[in-house]
Amino acid sequence: MQNISYSIASDLLKNKAIFIYGSLLAVLGWGMFLIESQPEKTILALLQITLIVVPLMTGIFATIYYYNSAEFVQLLLIQPLRRSSIIWGIFAGLTSGFVLSFLVGIGLPLLLFYPTTASIHLILSGIFLSVIFTGLALLVSTHQQDKARSIGFVLLLWIFFTFIFDGILLWTMYQLADYPIEKSILFVTFLNPVSVARTLVVMQTEAAALLGLSGAIFQDFFGSLKGSFIAILALIIWGVIPYLFIKRKFLTRDF
Template sequence: MLKILKYSFFDLMRSSWSYVYFAFYLLLGIVLLFLNNDLSKAVITLMNVIIVLVPLIGTVFGVMYYYNSKEFTELLLAQPLKRSSIFLGQYLGVAISLSMSLILGLGLPFIAYGLFKSSAIWDFSLLLITGVFLTFIFCALAFNIALSNENKIKGFGYAILMWLFLAIIYDGLFLMSLILFEDYPLDKLSLVGTMLNPIDLSRTLILLKLDISALLGYTGAVFKQFFGTSFGLIISFLMLSIWVILPVLRIVFKSRKKDF
């Protein structure tokens, strides 16, 4: 697996897309920091961008890479290699190279700006960790979709639809159901609803840092326990890990049964 990972990683590191992605984040970081001159504001804006864009890029990249390397995958399949190591290697190659672009692209301007001396370093690290988690989750989801759909166009369509659903539509339905059932105690429901969507989950993690003052304004013991203690942080990270593990397991499972 490590060998496949190595080759996939280097293959991607050389592709111009990685540079485009890297350059995009570099530019974003520079514009936010040096034109804005306000670290806190930059971190907040970045959060909005990361929550929405990282999943989109992870999804598109994951699907694209899978379909583009299909013949190469077949070449590998004929070699004495385990299927799971081929797909996990490729998946990790994509996820790691995307994460690298993200971390370096955003990290460099922030380091240049003097992040290490700033108190925003924890907010920023949390942001990057969340971004990496989202990359891993959405690459895995994209691989799942691609594995289940031979048709490239269909696969792309489903992938974009999934992103659209998790990034926007889900929250709309979520909000509607909250308003619809507002006469009932909702704190558990709302937390469960958050856990079931990795984008909401990462958003919550960042809310815990940026908006704790607002979150603590609400009654309900469950909310208090979740947001007021490290419980929320731990559960969120746990759920994010589960969100990585489950799709990865499905990659292994699905790839074992698939015909090429």
């Protein structure tokens, strides 16, 4: 089992695409700190990168990788190996490759130039987003024979979670502006891993703009240790549930 994930991870690290992804993050992560004199602003820029680039790249790469390694997977399936250990190997190998690129590209400069709780939360968010979107990509890929359709679907998921979800949320807020909806919004947020990741970091950086009654409610929740804990728990669930579906499909699938 470890062998499969190890070989996939090492194969991924030799992959040109993952190298480009890693170097893109590194250029952004290290470069931002070198040109921007205010680390408070840099961390916000890196937050945007983490929220937009990480889900997109991991999702697309994981999908492409899964289809490109279809023959390798079939080869593995012939061997006397358990299917559950094969799919775990693929999942773990892919995520460790992405997480490693993220840590080197964004995590390391954050820890070196701006070691604060906000940075640590951003790194955690980045790691979780890598895992979650790899999971979502594999979920789509295992349920879909056609590579192009899978990529399209993963792109749609990405657009939905990064942009459309917040758009719908904002529209709802306008419709229900007269009601005390803050608590319900808190729960709705957990339906979107990107929102949870964003909130986790924002609450650590800029309390100022979030003050006022609504802000205070969010601040009370996410600013506290309990809030951070629940948010991280939500992200873990977002990582685990797609994997369970992937596994179920992979075990019963006819190759």
